[in-house]
Amino acid sequence: MRPFDEWLKPIALCLLVAMTCWFLSVATPLHWLSVRMTDGLLRSSPLPLSSDLLLIAIDDATLQALGRFPFDRQVYGQMLDRLRQAGAKVVAFDLLFLEPTPSDAKMAEAMKRFGKVVLGVGVAFHRTKEPALLPERLLLPFAPFAHHLRLSDLLSAPTFVLPPRPLREACAAVGFVFPFPDPDGVCRRFPQVLRWKNTRKVVPSLSLAAWALWAGKEKVKRVAPLLANDGSVWVTPPDVGGSVRFPTLSFVRVLRGDFHPDWVKGKVLLVGLMATGLTDRLPTPTNPIASGLEIHAAALNVFLQRQSVKVASELFQGVLLLAIGLIFGMVGVTRNPRRYLYAFAGTAAIAVSGSILLMHWTHFAIPPFPLLLTVWSCWTALTAWSLAEHRRAYEQLRAYIAYPALDELTSMPEQLQVGERREISVLFSDIRGFTRLAASLAPYEVVTLLGTYFTRMTEIVNLYGGTVNKFLGDGMMAIFGLGENQFDHAERAVTCACHMLEEVESLQKEWQRATGEPLRIGIGVHSGIAVVGVIGSEQRKEFTALGATVNLAQRLEQLTKDLKANLVISEDTYERVADLVIAEPVSGVVIKGYEETPMTVYCVHGLTDEMRRLRSQFWVATNP
Numbered sequence: 001m002r003p004f005d006e007w008l009k010p011i012a013l014c015l016l017v018a019m020t021c022w023f024l025s026v027a028t029p030l031h032w033l034s035v036r037m038t039d040g041l042l043r044s045s046p047l048p049l050s051s052d053l054l055l056i057a058i059d060d061a062t063l064q065a066l067g068r069f070p071f072d073r074q075v076y077g078q079m080l081d082r083l084r085q086a087g088a089k090v091v092a093f094d095l096l097f098l099e100p101t102p103s104d105a106k107m108a109e110a111m112k113r114f115g116k117v118v119l120g121v122g123v124a125f126h127r128t129k130e131p132a133l134l135p136e137r138l139l140l141p142f143a144p145f146a147h148h149l150r151l152s153d154l155l156s157a158p159t160f161v162l163p164p165r166p167l168r169e170a171c172a173a174v175g176f177v178f179p180f181p182d183p184d185g186v187c188r189r190f191p192q193v194l195r196w197k198n199t200r201k202v203v204p205s206l207s208l209a210a211w212a213l214w215a216g217k218e219k220v221k222r223v224a225p226l227l228a229n230d231g232s233v234w235v236t237p238p239d240v241g242g243s244v245r246f247p248t249l250s251f252v253r254v255l256r257g258d259f260h261p262d263w264v265k266g267k268v269l270l271v272g273l274m275a276t277g278l279t280d281r282l283p284t285p286t287n288p289i290a291s292g293l294e295i296h297a298a299a300l301n302v303f304l305q306r307q308s309v310k311v312a313s314e315l316f317q318g319v320l321l322l323a324i325g326l327i328f329g330m331v332g333v334t335r336n337p338r339r340y341l342y343a344f345a346g347t348a349a350i351a352v353s354g355s356i357l358l359m360h361w362t363h364f365a366i367p368p369f370p371l372l373l374t375v376w377s378c379w380t381a382l383t384a385w386s387l388a389e390h391r392r393a394y395e396q397l398r399a400y401i402a403y404p405a406l407d408e409l410t411s412m413p414e415q416l417q418v419g420e421r422r423e424i425s426v427l428f429s430d431i432r433g434f435t436r437l438a439a440s441l442a443p444y445e446v447v448t449l450l451g452t453y454f455t456r457m458t459e460i461v462n463l464y465g466g467t468v469n470k471f472l473g474d475g476m477m478a479i480f481g482l483g484e485n486q487f488d489h490a491e492r493a494v495t496c497a498c499h500m501l502e503e504v505e506s507l508q509k510e511w512q513r514a515t516g517e518p519l520r521i522g523i524g525v526h527s528g529i530a531v532v533g534v535i536g537s538e539q540r541k542e543f544t545a546l547g548a549t550v551n552l553a554q555r556l557e558q559l560t561k562d563l564k565a566n567l568v569i570s571e572d573t574y575e576r577v578a579d580l581v582i583a584e585p586v587s588g589v590v591i592k593g594y595e596e597t598p599m600t601v602y603c604v605h606g607l608t609d610e611m612r613r614l615r616s617q618f619w620v621a622t623n624p
Contacts, residue, residue: 010332010382017381018325018374022318025370032184034369039186039285041368042236042309045360046286049238050304052214052267055248055297056091057274062252069278073103077110079254079271084114087265092118092210092300094177094272094293100164108170116213119171120206122161123178134160138174139201140212144221145193145231154231155180157194157203172213175206179235179282179295187282187290189232190299202231206270207299214268215303226308234309236286237298246297248274268304270297311365320366321374324351328378337386344379351375419533424481425493425525425573426550427466428557429457429500432520434474445514450474452510453519456503464496469544475557479545482532490527490576495615497523497567498581498607524556526570555591556601563589565603574602580611 024030056079063069076093083091091114097104111117142151160176162168176194181187193202204212212220227233238245251271253259272293273279281289284298302308312320324347331343351371359365431453438446457476458468466480480496481489504519511519528549536542556568563586574583583602590598607615 007333010335010385011326011329013381013385014325014329014332014378015322016325017328017377018321019318021370021374021377022314022321025317025367025373026314030369030373034367035182035184035186035188037369038311038365038367039188041355041359041365042234042285044356045363046236046238047298047301047305047307047309047363049246050301052304053246053297053301054264054267054269055246055274055293056251056254056269056271057248057293058251058272058278059274060276061250063275063278065252066255069273069275073097073101073107075255076271077103077107079251080107080110080114080117082254082257083264083269086259086261086263088114088269089266090116090118090210090214090268092120092175092206092268092270092296094120094206094270094296096120096122096161096177097163097167098122098161100166104164104166108166111167111170116172117170118173118175118206118209118213119163119167120177121163121174123176124159124161134162134174134196134203135168136201138171139196140193140204140208140217140220142193142200142202145202145224145227147221148224149193149227149229149231151195151200153229154193154195154202155191157196160203173204173209175204175209177206177292177296179292181282185283187235187284187295189228189230190235190295191230191232192227192299193231205296205299207296208303210268210270210300211303223303223306226302226306228310229313233299233302234311235284235290235295235298236309237284237290237294238287246294246301268300270300272296307363309363309365312367317367317370321370324371324374325378328375328382332382332385335386335389337383340379340382340386344375347375348372419531419535421529422481422532423489423528424479424530424532424545424549425489425527426530426545426553427461427478427480427493427497427523427525428475428554429478429497429521429523430472430475430557432522432561433517437515437517438474441515449511449514453507456507457500460499460503461496464492464499466492466496470542477550477554479532490525490573491580493525493527494567494569494573494577494581494604495607495611497525497569498604499615501566521566522557522560523567524553524558524560524569525567525573526553526556527573527576528552528570551593552591555593559589559591559601563601563603567604569602569604571600571602580608580614582606582608 025034058069066075080091097119157176162174163171168174179187179190182189190205190207192205192208196203208220208223211223215222249259249263270293272291274291274293279291279293281291282295284290284295287294290298327347328340328343331339352368355366355368355371441449454471454476461468461478464480465483465486466478467482469477469479478493478496480486480493486492500523501521504521508519511517526549530545530547530549532545534541534543535546552570556570560566560568569577569583574581581602581604583604585600585602587600588598589601
């Protein structure tokens with residue numbers, strides 16, 4: 001069982017990554033990328049349209065029939081009379097009647113006859129004079145919203161530009177029409193109530209005021225749960241390219257009476273501009289060129305349907321991202337990169353499909369960008385952490401397997417599993433009389449002496465591109481020719497052996513101080529074909545070389561005792577290095593295991609001047 005901290009590392013890493021992704025999604029420019037992806041999600045499942053809503057559009061046909069806009073206000077009075085006779089219930093004007101005109105009285109009389117008329121009021125953010133006061137009857141109490149909203153979270157009402165007095169006194173309600181778009185210009189959330197000064201009163205939007213007249217002000221508390229914490233609703237008008245749009249009736253047809261009364265009976269009617277060039281259009285999450293009239297209609301549709309789009313709060317998103325981080329952290333405990341990939345694919349698929357299905361079934365939108373960012377980041381972090389762990393293990397393994405062999409293991413794993421025949425040079429070395437010396441030394445002295453000796457010898461073997469394959473008590477086995485393009489493995493092995501003998505002299509002082517005797521070693525080198533690969537059981541494996549070449553190299557090292565030589569090489573090796581070494585042949589040597597075939601071996605006394613020059617320029621000066 002792994003220690004607790006080993007379990008904690010991947011979990012803590014993924015939780016930290018999840019928190020970072022949450023921060024990036026809410027407090028950096030990546031937030032707007034997240035918002036745009038959420039807009040796409042909202043387009044996938046628009047709200048159904050209410051049958052109690054109808055738009056009266058001042059469109060191109062109206063302008064052609066009535067002439068230049070703005071119209072004389074008695075025209076609106078005639079429209080109200082037509083709608084009253086047809087049984088319309090509420091009419092809301094998404095128009096601003098700012099300056100007084102001679103026709104205001106006639107329009108006011110028509111408004112009184114109709115009864116439930118809502119006028120739009122303008123918003124002036126930079127007015128300096130004393131703001132106009134809204135009559136108390138045109139405000140809504142905050143009490144119906146108190147169970148769902150906090151008054152302090154609502155936007156404060158700016159200065160309003162009110163209609164002329166006759167119209168203001170004749171209307172049943174007013175509502176602000178400014179949609180408060182986001183900083184990027186997209187109208188996503190439309191505030192429906194604004195805090196009025198320091199009172200517990202609120203100013204409704206045109207949509208909310210129209211719905212309150214249609215349903216009754218006492219029922220406002222029914223739609224309070226549809227509002228977000230800041231008193232807004234998500235604006236999702238139908239896409240202009242879609243097959244479903246708000247039902248619309250031309251203004252001029254209403255004036256002419258060219259419509260069936262059932263089209264308007266009992267409905268809420270929004271009157272506004274949709275003519276080319278007269279209306280300001282704003283992008284929304286679901287419609288890139290929605291008119292102001294359509295934006296108000298989308299908000300009103302929320303109240304009529306008693307169904308709103310909800311987008312997960314930042315706090316909810318943070319909790320969800322931490323849950324994803326925890327999942328990846330638990331997967332990370334397994335330290336299995338394949339499971340990391342499965343977790344990445346599965347979590348990403350669930351995040352995307354879950355967001356789409358949840359939006360389709362419940363109109364609850366979970367922004368997909370933070371989810372995908374966290375999934376990708378956690379997978380990347382786990383993969384990088386796993387690679388770092390493997391790298392650390394690789395570095396630790398280098399202490400046991402030198403880099404040429406380690407490179408072989410990583411570059412040709414399948415080939416080495418089955419083994420291959422390769423021409424190599426094998427070096428065996430041994431300390432003379434160390435078994436006897438070790439019996440008279442303390443254990444720590446034995447370990448210290450051997451540690452110093454093997455460290456220096458291993459550095460030399462690595463310098464010439466060899467691999468210290470194993471330590472054999474006080475001896476060692478090294479292989480040359482495992483590295484790529486090491487066709488000069490014999491030269492490397494013999495030069496390395498000579499360098500090792502030279503290094504012995506630098507160790508003499510410390511060795512004699514500890515043991516009282518000089519340090520002497522014997523080295524045997526042979527070149528030939530050997531089987532190279534991973535050998536061992538399922539529980540423990542070893543990368544090594546096997547065959548007659550290895551056995552003969554070991555016999556040559558043992559032969560140094562009989563020949564009283566420090567370095568003995570085979571005839572096969574000598575043929576490769578004859579011009580590089582100073583050597584003395586010994587013929588008719590009988591080697592154990594090869595009694596039937598007496599051999600010629602060579603006792604090497606040193607390197608030629610040419611070889612010393614090459615060594616200083618190539619191997620010693622440059623680490624291969």
